[in-house]
Amino acid sequence: MAEDVKNEEVEKETEAADTVTDDSVQETAEETPEKSELQLANERAEDFENKYLRAHAEMQNVQRRANEERQNLQRYRSQDLAKAILPSLDNLERALAVEGLTDDVKKGLEMVQESLLQALKEEGVEEVEVQQFDHNFHMAVQTLPADDEHPADTVAEVLQKGYKLHERLLRPAMVIVYN
Amino acid sequence: MAEDVKNEEVEKETEAADTVTDDSVQETAEETPEKSELQLANERAEDFENKYLRAHAEMQNVQRRANEERQNLQRYRSQDLAKAILPSLDNLERALAVEGLTDDVKKGLEMVQESLLQALKEEGVEEVEVQQFDHNFHMAVQTLPADDEHPADTVAEVLQKGYKLHERLLRPAMVIVYN
Known part of the structure; x- marks a missing residue:
């Protein structure tokens, strides 16, 4: 610069x-x-x-x-396509969470999920980490009162995973955070 | 040039x-x-x-x-990621072909498939057409004897779909062709 x-x-x-x-x-x-x-x-x-x-x-x-x-x-060449693929990953996760899947279907879904994640990883896309709340990478969609066991800025739950391409945010993780 | x-x-x-x-x-x-x-x-x-x-x-x-x-x-920025996503599409197709899927699972798989295809389409990726055999876009992995009803160079069956990015081939369609 x-x-x-x-x-x-x-x-x-x-x-x-x-x-x-x-x-x-x-x-x-x-x-x-x-x-x-x-x-x-x-x-x-x-x-x-x-x-x-x-x-x-x-x-x-x-x-x-x-x-x-x-x-x-x-x-950053893969930015747009990677971003457009994220909803498919969400849908796969939802499909995998359905009760009573047969082993065949489950295995098939997991294969699709793994190959998508692998393809994204090769282009530099990874999940956003969620240990500690970070407004650069997380969006707090709900808060819970902090207490001794759950200090402020601890992430309580991830509602939707976030992803970044190298150091660039593709979409923030939607989280519930103690406050 | x-x-x-x-x-x-x-x-x-x-x-x-x-x-x-x-x-x-x-x-x-x-x-x-x-x-x-x-x-x-x-x-x-x-x-x-x-x-x-x-x-x-x-x-x-x-x-x-x-x-x-x-x-x-x-x-052509999406070439590598698009290519890496194609196996996921194959796996989705295979999963959708499994007998006895519940409506929920089927719907979930179709959503994933549609959103992937849509994401690829927006970047310029489309399926290779397979009406007539074209060695530029198809790979003949098997042949059948041509006859009056099936003239030579007619595609009999597509074993694996091919895809191109704009005019550039990502992978050829694997076909059985009359010869």
């Missing part, structure tokens, strides 16, 4: 420098005809050398940013 | 031009000391103007390529 700011500053400076240079070239041409051809040629050379150096630096900035952006796109 | 090739050619040309320019500058400096200061300054100006123009053109190429790459990354 600090680097980005620095680069933006450099660009502003070079833009400013650009304007100054253009002005001076015009002034040279219009107002001081007594300048020698050699002086003009040297100024022209210097002008293009500066332009070249700036263009070169700008290109490196563009490449660096494109690389950063590509890495970011790669890292 | 044709444009890419063109650009590479331009780069090669400019590289070649670079070498020539550098040589001529050296020759100028070493072998023809009688060249006037003005000539040298003009050559220097021209040299940097060319370098500037090339750097500018190269930057536009870099930006254009970065844009293309970004669009491509966006378009």
Whole structure:
């Protein structure tokens, strides 16, 4: 981030420098005809050398940013699909909680669940941890009075699991928390 | 693609031009000391103007390529996760084919299946069509003798569905084909 700011500053400076240079070239041409051809040629050379150096630096900035952006796109590429899959995981959990499933069905459901979780894990998706209430990752949908055995900010129950992609939250865990 | 090739050619040309320019500058400096200061300054100006123009053109190429790459990354970003989810869809289909499911379980499985298919569809994933055998999208794992009612290259049965992401194949459909 600090680097980005620095680069933006450099660009502003070079833009400013650009304007100054253009002005001076015009002034040279219009107002001081007594300048020698050699002086003009040297100024022209210097002008293009500066332009070249700036263009070169700008290109490196563009490449660096494109690389950063590509890495970011790669890292979070699965965000939308992963988010859209979460309700299927909820439905699977609900289906698995139904009483009186045959072993075949239960095994089938568990296979689907495991393969989904595995696919998500490979892309960097994991469940949000719920030991201690954390407003960055949890949403308290209900509270219970805290007591000696249940200090404030302890999670009492998870109503719906939360998930994150790397360090980015996909959806918060819905929890009941002691307060 | 044709444009890419063109650009590479331009780069090669400019590289070649670079070498020539550098040589001529050296020759100028070493072998023809009688060249006037003005000539040298003009050559220097021209040299940097060319370098500037090339750097500018190269930057536009870099930006254009970065844009293309970004669009491509966006378009196929879900490829890996989508591919990893396909076995879950297979397992769901198998689970749904089990005899004697209760209505509750069946409904739950269908909900999971629909929400998965919907999530995939939103990312551009669809089933491969199987009317006519197409080696680009199908894999013939078994053949049956063709006859008057079943001409060659007609798909007799789909053993496992195939899927594609936009026009890109995620996995071929496994089919039995008349031959």
